[in-house]
Amino acid sequence: MREVAILGIGQTSVGEHWDKSIKELAGTAILATLNDAKQDTADALFIGNMLSGILSKQENLGGLISDWIGLPGIEAEKVEAACSSGAAAFRAGVMAVGSGEVDSALVVGVEKMTESLPIETTEALATAADADYESAQGLSFVAINALVMQLYLYTYGWKHTDFAPFSINAHSNALHNPYARLHEKITEKDYISARMIADPINLLDASPIGDGAAAVLLVPIDSFNKYPRRIINIVGSASATDSIAIHSRKDPLWLSAAEISAQKAFDQAGLAPADIDFFELHDAFSIMSVLSLEACGFAERGNGPRLGLDGSIAINGKLPITTRGGLKARGHPVGATGIYQIVEAVQQLRGEADRTQVRNARIGMTQNIGGSGATIITHILKAQ
Amino acid sequence: MREVAILGIGQTSVGEHWDKSIKELAGTAILATLNDAKQDTADALFIGNMLSGILSKQENLGGLISDWIGLPGIEAEKVEAACSSGAAAFRAGVMAVGSGEVDSALVVGVEKMTESLPIETTEALATAADADYESAQGLSFVAINALVMQLYLYTYGWKHTDFAPFSINAHSNALHNPYARLHEKITEKDYISARMIADPINLLDASPIGDGAAAVLLVPIDSFNKYPRRIINIVGSASATDSIAIHSRKDPLWLSAAEISAQKAFDQAGLAPADIDFFELHDAFSIMSVLSLEACGFAERGNGPRLGLDGSIAINGKLPITTRGGLKARGHPVGATGIYQIVEAVQQLRGEADRTQVRNARIGMTQNIGGSGATIITHILKAQ
Numbered sequence: 001m002r003e004v005a006i007l008g009i010g011q012t013s014v015g016e017h018w019d020k021s022i023k024e025l026a027g028t029a030i031l032a033t034l035n036d037a038k039q040d041t042a043d044a045l046f047i048g049n050m051l052s053g054i055l056s057k058q059e060n061l062g063g064l065i066s067d068w069i070g071l072p073g074i075e076a077e078k079v080e081a082a083c084s085s086g087a088a089a090f091r092a093g094v095m096a097v098g099s100g101e102v103d104s105a106l107v108v109g110v111e112k113m114t115e116s117l118p119i120e121t122t123e124a125l126a127t128a129a130d131a132d133y134e135s136a137q138g139l140s141f142v143a144i145n146a147l148v149m150q151l152y153l154y155t156y157g158w159k160h161t162d163f164a165p166f167s168i169n170a171h172s173n174a175l176h177n178p179y180a181r182l183h184e185k186i187t188e189k190d191y192i193s194a195r196m197i198a199d200p201i202n203l204l205d206a207s208p209i210g211d212g213a214a215a216v217l218l219v220p221i222d223s224f225n226k227y228p229r230r231i232i233n234i235v236g237s238a239s240a241t242d243s244i245a246i247h248s249r250k251d252p253l254w255l256s257a258a259e260i261s262a263q264k265a266f267d268q269a270g271l272a273p274a275d276i277d278f279f280e281l282h283d284a285f286s287i288m289s290v291l292s293l294e295a296c297g298f299a300e301r302g303n304g305p306r307l308g309l310d311g312s313i314a315i316n317g318k319l320p321i322t323t324r325g326g327l328k329a330r331g332h333p334v335g336a337t338g339i340y341q342i343v344e345a346v347q348q349l350r351g352e353a354d355r356t357q358v359r360n361a362r363i364g365m366t367q368n369i370g371g372s373g374a375t376i377i378t379h380i381l382k383a384q
Numbered sequence: 385m386r387e388v389a390i391l392g393i394g395q396t397s398v399g400e401h402w403d404k405s406i407k408e409l410a411g412t413a414i415l416a417t418l419n420d421a422k423q424d425t426a427d428a429l430f431i432g433n434m435l436s437g438i439l440s441k442q443e444n445l446g447g448l449i450s451d452w453i454g455l456p457g458i459e460a461e462k463v464e465a466a467c468s469s470g471a472a473a474f475r476a477g478v479m480a481v482g483s484g485e486v487d488s489a490l491v492v493g494v495e496k497m498t499e500s501l502p503i504e505t506t507e508a509l510a511t512a513a514d515a516d517y518e519s520a521q522g523l524s525f526v527a528i529n530a531l532v533m534q535l536y537l538y539t540y541g542w543k544h545t546d547f548a549p550f551s552i553n554a555h556s557n558a559l560h561n562p563y564a565r566l567h568e569k570i571t572e573k574d575y576i577s578a579r580m581i582a583d584p585i586n587l588l589d590a591s592p593i594g595d596g597a598a599a600v601l602l603v604p605i606d607s608f609n610k611y612p613r614r615i616i617n618i619v620g621s622a623s624a625t626d627s628i629a630i631h632s633r634k635d636p637l638w639l640s641a642a643e644i645s646a647q648k649a650f651d652q653a654g655l656a657p658a659d660i661d662f663f664e665l666h667d668a669f670s671i672m673s674v675l676s677l678e679a680c681g682f683a684e685r686g687n688g689p690r691l692g693l694d695g696s697i698a699i700n701g702k703l704p705i706t707t708r709g710g711l712k713a714r715g716h717p718v719g720a721t722g723i724y725q726i727v728e729a730v731q732q733l734r735g736e737a738d739r740t741q742v743r744n745a746r747i748g749m750t751q752n753i754g755g756s757g758a759t760i761i762t763h764i765l766k767a768q
Contacts, residue, residue, distance in 0.1 A: 001483040001484045001485060021516065050437075050443060051437070052511075053434075053435070053437050053438050053464075053508075053511050054438055056515060057507075057510070057511050057515045057519065058511055058515040059434060059435075059464060059466055059511040060464075060465065060511070060512045060513075060628060060754055060755045060758055060759060062465050062472075062625055062754070062758070063465075063466075063625045063627070063754065063758025063759045064514065064628045064758070066625045067625065067626075067627045067632065067758070072625055072626055072627050072640075073624055073625060073626070073640065073641070073644055074624070074625060075622075075623040075624060075625070076623075076625045076759065077463055077465045077472045077476075077623070077759070078463070078464040078465065079461055079462070079464075079476075080437075080443060080444075080445075080461070080462040080463075080464055081444065081446050081447075081460075081461045081462065082443055082444035082447075088446075088461045092461075092463075092476055095476075095479045095480050095483045095485055096479050098483045098485070099385040099479045099482045099483035099484075100385045100483075101385060101479055101482070101621075124437075126441070127437050127441050127442055127443040127444070128444045129444075130442075130448065131440060131441045131442040132405065135441065237485075238459075239459040239460075239461070240457055240458070240459060241446055241450045241451065241456055241458060241460045242447065242451075242456055242457065243447070243451045244444060244447040244448045244451050248451065256456075256457070257457070260457055370444055370446070370447065371444045371447055374446070374447025374448070374451070375444060375447045375460065375461070
């Protein structure tokens, strides 16, 4: 496969965009991306989206969005892998450009979630779980994660408070990201006293949903001599699956698909965990940050919370995470999240991350999780 | 891109499979495919599906189905492009294997539609149209096609009866396909007197929905020396879009995305329409057969019905179409249809098409349409 790089990025803020339809959200991010890349077209469009059919009664986003952005005729399709739809679409774009079938590909992640009733959104999100053996039994998504977190606390003896640093760090970083949904500094006291959602997950363990879109433009790296821009190269790209229902997994506290996809991405890049300068992980719930860090080799099994407690995850720490606010504070417009992570990693690698800039950031990793770990997609980006 | 070929095929019958969930349908087709290919695993799984989220409350099919077929861990994702989801997933598989990212890919198209109330299915199918400017105005999918057919009759002066050969041919071919939904011979008299659905589209102009799954296994062609099997090579693969709403198109009677994708596929293959031995086209409604034949260069503009009237489309005609029953009689489980077309083309090219075998079939074309022409994907297969 020929090498692929990111030429442009764009995003909308994450929030309640009641004045914008799904195509307008996607279009805004795509046009920002084309402007950033100083291009006016692309050969193909890959769309990461999970819920448009259920919540907006709109499928066929390929035709809808390519038409709306003024490029009817180009190849376009939607890729769905629950909350990892964004990274799945990104990987589809990488393979399309890498294979030589197209010479440039836009990838947009888009989701519109806040227009529906909360119960509708909760039910729609539960389609990421096993419909027969989880959702049909009344398990919402937060309930599934609560079971996992409860088991983690019981198994390894951590206290709920030990997870506070993950939420505090995310909120702190989001203060400097104008596109973030939440601009609210929180303290450990706020974390401890937050309203309980599904014991032990409280409001400040959970990421907020939102409307939003983020996009990138992919081109072959050998075309970069045409562009006066720092090359952000995709050096690792891998996707893996696990049993969809947590009760089917040998170890519900181990994200096997994170381990497989991260290991593949490391191997492709010829890198090890110690080489990663920052990690945009999938903190849909604080427990997921911990499981992701462990499965990727950044922490020993059962020791993930230590990276929060010892300050490793801070911007000036050993392994900064969620540097632009993460899902927790930038927000989690599910099918768009994977592309927000990529866009934010590119900001870091270009040195455009403002007051949350990681010093000398050259290699960034992103990881997008679908369901409670059923689909996990890992990318490693490198500034040339 | 390295060349890609089809090593195995499998399918379930199209029908009302009330005893089978979506994962069981997909699993049945996939296991048949692995058996056919004499393999027991694959590196990746691409799933063509449109409606699982809306009708089965189940997204994240990648995790669900890879788990169910006993291959948790492999890369897997769903691709959606309305009724062309099957071909879109197939093309994603072709690019994945072609790029070298994976060495084998299963592609399954699966849809479960008959368990829902008819009004729910009709509403779900309308998500393929423009939600704001078509569906919200009360246009169902058959209504959109009725407007197109009405305009066609008016513009070119054909009579409704002139479309009869397309339905009669499809039903006749399906008699010899054990997997087809309808095994009913129909006559011109049946066609004329069929119940009206949306004037001028009557029941025998329209394809039936259904539950079903079809699958293929893709491998690089250079690995074929390992396999004692006729090579079915993918020599053309292209996807294109058009405005999603028909009123936005300069000419609502011209499938621009069919023209673009067919032309690209012909160019890739170094072939012209005259080289095609048979054509599995997307006869969701009889008008779509005509528009597809015209846009791909098999008939002059406004002259598509002639290929039915002069017998060209019959098994022993100049350009046999819908050789195993087409959408009209094999049935149209929407996200699976594109893979059924590929499977049937492979049957022809292997000489396994029984009493509807096209003589000396060496080059077959398939075309899958999403929405009323918003996404159209064309493939050309060649027996080596």
